[in-house]
Structure formats: structure tokens, C-alpha cells
Amino acid sequence: MEPTKNKIPKWLVPGMLLVSFLxxxxxxxxxxxxxSGEEITCNIVHGCEIVTNSVYSMIGPVPVALLGVLYYLAIMLAVLIYWDTGRIKIMKLAGLMTTAGFVMSLYFLAIQAFVLNAFCQYCLVSAMTSTVLFILGMNAVSKIRKMV
Amino acid sequence: MDEENKDSMEGMSKKERRNAIKEEQKAAAKAESRSKIMRSASIWVGAFLILGLGTWGLIKMSGPQTEQPALSTTEVAIGEQVKGAENAAITLIEYSDFQCPACKQYAPVVKQVLENYPDDVRFVYRHYPLRQIHAQAQIAAEAAEAAGMQGRFFEFHDLVFDGQDSWIGSNSKAETIFVGYAEQLGLDLEKFKSDMKSAAVRDKVNNDYSSGTQSGITGTPSFFMNGQRIQNPRGFDPFRLLIDAELDRIAASAVVPDIQIEIAPDVDGENVVEAKDEDESITTEDGTDEE
Incomplete structure (x- = not known):
């Protein structure tokens, strides 16, 4: 089992942890x-308040930002469990979860670009981290598939 | 027992060796599991520490970065946007939103009040940008505060209200227009632009906003006269009635009747003394209110 386990590159674990932490x-x-009801300041792009106050910033009573927090926490938790126990299934789960984050990010990116015509820099950062996570996650999943 | 043991040990040296090896393996396994536990512990403790630290840092960072005074509807803090006689008997506080059409309509009414009561009314403008419905209200407030940093808040305030229709459309357009107003007023544009984005200005607007929420208002414009919430008067004349009633009330007030009515006419330069006494009467009122 040892040699197959090593097929998931070592940098993938700290890499995914770092990106999901960001x-x-x-x-x-x-x-x-x-x-807190406070306004965020936008230094780079315009329209933070348009995006964060828009109807798309909530799914029912839940703010999208909170969903993001939970998503990144879940990824971190899964990768940590894998790091601790070496259970490949958990890593595969984390890898598959990144797809959901990526799809959501694409959706919100499209809304910012085509519906609101405004971007919020923090939302763009999240789109970036979830894209990188998706690439890392797919990398892990494909390595795991090759193992079996 | 001892003898038996000795015998068996001598007799089964092979078994003994095997036992010794087993012991060794056991110890090794124990050490391994201990190091595994240590590893797990360091992973999880480390993760929680980093997460906790990050969360804590973020909460600290996202709060106001500059010191802001606690605002109430009965007192005027240093650094607020104030117009009118400093020692006026009546302090009128308005919570307003530059993008709100009703606020725009009230701006000339307030101006008329100040013109008609130059010694009796002091006006304080506080921001209550309704960000949920007015996308440009926040940056309008921040721009006005930036102009205020160069001492031209109310001039800027007038321009913003007058031009309301022109800048409500888009954020970037609004900013360009505000910079244009600053230019019109002859402000230092570089300073204006950087102040507009500064934490101090943002915190000031946010502080006004939260004080409004704490005072129980939900919309704009909302007026407080000497700490009392008043129904928005429909135009100048109803406003005049309210102010006159408040002035009468103060004059008749049992808290300071002798100081206010008797001293004032006797002294030279009565205005100064009168104003001072009235100021005192307000502060006592505030004091009792708070207690």
C-alpha cells in the first residue's frame, strides 16, 4: 500500500490547505x-456594495458568503483528516467537493459580469481560490483513480 | 517458582529469544502509535490554532480602524458636521441619505430653518445611507465627508443634493461627478480622492449609521430635536411651529427658569450671556436624561 499512497503528490495537502484557508x-x-451591516471598501474594482447587497448575495435566508465559509471549512477538514489518517476516500471526497465550489463560483462570476455589471474584489478572490482548489482537487482525484 | 522459571528459561532459550523479539516489537509498536498520536495532535492543534488566529485577526481587522465617538441624539460629538449657532437652544439632528429623494426635498427646508433661527437652531447632519436600496448612497456620504475634511461639507452637501439625478445611476460615474464637485469647490483634489477612500471617512459614515439604527430609526430623513424624535414636518411652516413650541418649552422649563429669563436682559452684550446660559440649560438637561 505504501508506494501507491505516495502517488498523491506531497505538496497537494499543504497546497489545498493553504488555498482553502485563504x-x-x-x-x-x-x-x-x-x-455587521457595515459597508466594505473597494480599492481595486467598483461595485462591491452592488454585489454584496444584491438579491444574489442571499440564498433564502443564508448569505452566500456564509456558504463559502462552510465550503472552505469542509474542504480543510477533509484534507486534514486525510493528512492525519491517510484515508484516500476522504481525499477523493474533498477532490469531488471542489467541483461544487467551482460551479458555484462560475455561476456568481457570470452574475457579476452579465446581470449586475459590477464586481466585488472579495468575490473575485473567492472565485480564484475555488478555481485553484478545483484544479488541485481534480489532480488528486485523477491520481486516486489511477491507483486502483 | 523461581527454580521452575529458571529451568524453563534455560530449557527454552529459543522461546525466550522469540519472546524478547516480541517484546521489542511491542515496544516499537507502542512508540510508533505514540508518535502517530503526537503527529495527529500536532496536525489538529496546529490547524485549530491557525484557524482561530486567522478568524480573530480578521474580526479585529474588519472592525473600525479609526477611533469613533459614541453618538447619541442628545449630544453633538467632536468632528460632526454642524451648521448654525454653536450655543443654540435647539439642536436639530438629521439622519439623511444623499440618494433619498425626500432628503433632497428637506435640504432647503432645513436651510430655511437655519436662516430664520440663526441664534436658536444648530443643525447636525448624520449619515444614514440606505445601502440596500441606494447603491450610491455610501460613496456619496464618503465623498461629502472627504469634502468635510477640507471644511466644505455643507457646500458639498448642497451640490450632491442638487445634482442627485445625475449621479444615482452608476458607481463609477458618481465618483467622477463627486470629484467634479470637489473641483468646483476648489478643494485639494488629491487629498479629496484619497480621503474619500480612507478608513477614517468610512468609519465615520458607518458610525453615524449605527448610531441611527441604535436610535431606532429605519428610514430617512429622520429628525431629532433636542434628543426627541419628531415627526417629519411637512415644509417650513410646520417646522416653525415645532421649533417655536420647543423654544417656549425651554423658556418655561422649570430646570432653568430664573437663569434664562432674569439674567439675560440685565447684562450688556446679552446675546453672549444668553447663549451661554441656554447652553448650560441644555447640558443639564442632557445630564439628567442620561442619569
């Missing part, structure tokens, strides 16, 4: 701002 901080910031 995504976590980013969406946590948006969540805090959402609940």
Missing part, C-alpha cells in the same frame, strides 16, 4: 461585513 478568510470577511 478562501475561508476571504468569505469569513464578507460574512462578518454582511452581519
Amino acid at each position: 478562501g475561508f478568510l476571504d468569505s469569513l470577511y464578507l460574512t462578518i461585513q454582511h452581519y
Whole structure:
């Protein structure tokens, strides 16, 4: 079993942890701002308040930012469990989960670009982290598939 | 027992060796599991520490970065946007939103009030940008505060309200227009632009906003006269009635009747003294209110 286990590149674990941690901080910031009712300042692009106050910033009563926090937490948790126990199934699950994050990001990117015509830099950061996570996650999944 | 043991050990040296090996393996397994536990512990403790630290740092960072005074509807803090006589008997606080059409309509009414009561009314403008429905309200407020940093808040305020229709459309357009107003007023444009994006200005607007929410308002414009919420008067005349009633009330007030009515006419430069006394009467009122 040892040699097959090593087929998941070693850098993948810290890589995924780092990226999901960044995504976590980013969406946590948006969540805090959402609940504190304070306005976020945009230094790079325009339209933060348009995006974060839009109807698309909520799914029912749940702010999208909070979903992001939970998503990145779940990825971190799964990768940590894999790191600790070496259970490949958990890593595969984490890899597959990144697809959901990626699809959601594409959806919100499209809304910012085509519906709202406004971007929010923190949402763009999240789109970036979830894309990188998706690439890393797919890498892990394909390696795991080759093992069997 | 001892003898028996000795015998068996001598007799079964092979078995003994095997036992010794087993012991060794056991110890090794124990050490391995211990190191595994240590590894797990460091992974999880490390992860929680980093997560906790990150969360804590973020919460600290996302709060106001500059010191802001606690605002109430009975007092005026340093750094607020104030117009009118400093020691006026009546302090009128308005919570307003530059993008709100009703606020725009009230701006000339307030102006008329200040013109008609130059000694009796002091006006305070506080921001209550309704960001959910007014996308440009926040940056309008921030721009006005930036102009305020160069001492031209109310001039800027007038331009923003007058031009309301022109800038409500888009964020970037609004910003360009605000910079144009700053230019019109002869402000230092570089300073204006950087102030507009500064944490100090953002925190000031947010602080006004939260004080409004704490005072129980939900919309704009909302007026407080000497700490009392008043129904928005429909135009100048109803406003005049409210102000006159408040002035009468203060004059008749049991808290300071002798100071206010008796001293004032006797002294030279009565205006100054009168104003001072009235100011005192307000502060006492505030004091009792708070207690």
C-alpha cells in the first residue's frame, strides 16, 4: 500500500490547505461585513456594495458568503483528516467537493459580469481560490483513480 | 517458582529469544502509535490554532480602524458636521441619505430653518445611507465627508443634493461627478480622492449609521430635536411651529427658569450671556436624561 499512497503528490495537502484557508478568510470577511451591516471598501474594482447587497448575495435566508465559509471549512477538514489518517476516500471526497465550489463560483462570476455589471474584489478572490482548489482537487482525484 | 522459571528459561532459550523479539516489537509498536498520536495532535492543534488566529485577526481587522465617538441624539460629538449657532437652544439632528429623494426635498427646508433661527437652531447632519436600496448612497456620504475634511461639507452637501439625478445611476460615474464637485469647490483634489477612500471617512459614515439604527430609526430623513424624535414636518411652516413650541418649552422649563429669563436682559452684550446660559440649560438637561 505504501508506494501507491505516495502517488498523491506531497505538496497537494499543504497546497489545498493553504488555498482553502485563504478562501475561508476571504468569505469569513464578507460574512462578518454582511452581519455587521457595515459597508466594505473597494480599492481595486467598483461595485462591491452592488454585489454584496444584491438579491444574489442571499440564498433564502443564508448569505452566500456564509456558504463559502462552510465550503472552505469542509474542504480543510477533509484534507486534514486525510493528512492525519491517510484515508484516500476522504481525499477523493474533498477532490469531488471542489467541483461544487467551482460551479458555484462560475455561476456568481457570470452574475457579476452579465446581470449586475459590477464586481466585488472579495468575490473575485473567492472565485480564484475555488478555481485553484478545483484544479488541485481534480489532480488528486485523477491520481486516486489511477491507483486502483 | 523461581527454580521452575529458571529451568524453563534455560530449557527454552529459543522461546525466550522469540519472546524478547516480541517484546521489542511491542515496544516499537507502542512508540510508533505514540508518535502517530503526537503527529495527529500536532496536525489538529496546529490547524485549530491557525484557524482561530486567522478568524480573530480578521474580526479585529474588519472592525473600525479609526477611533469613533459614541453618538447619541442628545449630544453633538467632536468632528460632526454642524451648521448654525454653536450655543443654540435647539439642536436639530438629521439622519439623511444623499440618494433619498425626500432628503433632497428637506435640504432647503432645513436651510430655511437655519436662516430664520440663526441664534436658536444648530443643525447636525448624520449619515444614514440606505445601502440596500441606494447603491450610491455610501460613496456619496464618503465623498461629502472627504469634502468635510477640507471644511466644505455643507457646500458639498448642497451640490450632491442638487445634482442627485445625475449621479444615482452608476458607481463609477458618481465618483467622477463627486470629484467634479470637489473641483468646483476648489478643494485639494488629491487629498479629496484619497480621503474619500480612507478608513477614517468610512468609519465615520458607518458610525453615524449605527448610531441611527441604535436610535431606532429605519428610514430617512429622520429628525431629532433636542434628543426627541419628531415627526417629519411637512415644509417650513410646520417646522416653525415645532421649533417655536420647543423654544417656549425651554423658556418655561422649570430646570432653568430664573437663569434664562432674569439674567439675560440685565447684562450688556446679552446675546453672549444668553447663549451661554441656554447652553448650560441644555447640558443639564442632557445630564439628567442620561442619569
